[in-house]
Amino acid sequence: MLTVTPVPCYSDNYAYLLSRADCEEVVVVDGCESEPILAAIHGRRLTTILATHHHPDHIGGHEHLLANDPSLRIFGHAEEHAQLRRIPGQTHGLSDGDELQILGERVIALHVPGHTLTAVAYYFPDAGLLFTGDTLFGAGCGRLFEGTPPQMFASLQRLAALPQQTLVYSGHEYLTKNIAFARHIEPQNTAIADRQKRCLDTRARGEPCEPSTIGLERATNPFLRSAEPSVQAAVAGRPPELAVALSAVEVFARLRRWRSSF
Numbered sequence: 001m002l003t004v005t006p007v008p009c010y011s012d013n014y015a016y017l018l019s020r021a022d023c024e025e026v027v028v029v030d031g032c033e034s035e036p037i038l039a040a041i042h043g044r045r046l047t048t049i050l051a052t053h054h055h056p057d058h059i060g061g062h063e064h065l066l067a068n069d070p071s072l073r074i075f076g077h078a079e080e081h082a083q084l085r086r087i088p089g090q091t092h093g094l095s096d097g098d099e100l101q102i103l104g105e106r107v108i109a110l111h112v113p114g115h116t117l118t119a120v121a122y123y124f125p126d127a128g129l130l131f132t133g134d135t136l137f138g139a140g141c142g143r144l145f146e147g148t149p150p151q152m153f154a155s156l157q158r159l160a161a162l163p164q165q166t167l168v169y170s171g172h173e174y175l176t177k178n179i180a181f182a183r184h185i186e187p188q189n190t191a192i193a194d195r196q197k198r199c200l201d202t203r204a205r206g207e208p209c210e211p212s213t214i215g216l217e218r219a220t221n222p223f224l225r226s227a228e229p230s231v232q233a234a235v236a237g238r239p240p241e242l243a244v245a246l247s248a249v250e251v252f253a254r255l256r257r258w259r260s261s262f
């Protein structure tokens with residue numbers, strides 16, 4: 001069985017260490033920062049990094065980790081490997097739907113443009129795990145640095161359509177602020193209120209709120225709920241019965257802008 005260990009990096013990033021009890025090999029999703037990752041490895045052998053995207057806080061450890069072991073395999077989007085070269089040391093390019101075997105588990109690369117144009121989410125269909133980088137956060141989503149609102153909306157909808165019980169591991173600990181925003185958008189949503197209480201209790205103990213599930217995100221994440229009348233009404237600033245019809249994509253785009261100034 002695969003064990004997922006969150007490795008806090010910088011102020012609010014997570015790298016994730018994947019391991020098995022019967023195996024000396026370990027794998028990391030996002031080589032954010034080398035020191036905390038090396039400390040978490042405890043002498044086992046890091047063979048592979050799965051990079052979700054090229055931002056410096058997600059690839060900052062590559063150089064040092066490669067210096068430690070030049071045979072390290074680094075996966076990321078195919079276009080980064082072939083042309084853009086923004087992921088240091090990348091050895092393998094992945095296109096949407098490509099499958100890998102990682103520690104004996106099947107992994108599918110999902111191309112999820114929006115936060116960046118070459119963002120990849122890693123889905124382990126048999127283990128029921130999803131690593132979303134800066135695309136889907138607990139009760140939130142990443143900023144649109146390179147993609148358009150329709151692209152990000154489609155990427156998020158695709159992740160939301162995965163099985164409800166899939167565990168979601170995202171690239172940052174932003175839940176406290178995200179859930180406060182979700183509460184502001186849907187004050188009557190009891191699933192959001194419950195999640196906010198659990199999150200505040202967890203953070204007060206100094207523990208990570210991750211992981212979430214696709215089902216919990218669908219119930220509490222406003223960026224997956226832009227077709228809901230309550231969310232549409234909040235964005236339009238009117239009660240649901242008076243709200244003008246906006247497309248779910250337009251509601252999503254307005255929510256994303258609103259969150260940036262919240």
Ligand SMILES: [Zn+2]
Pocket residue numbers: 053055058115134
């Ligand atoms: Zn990013």
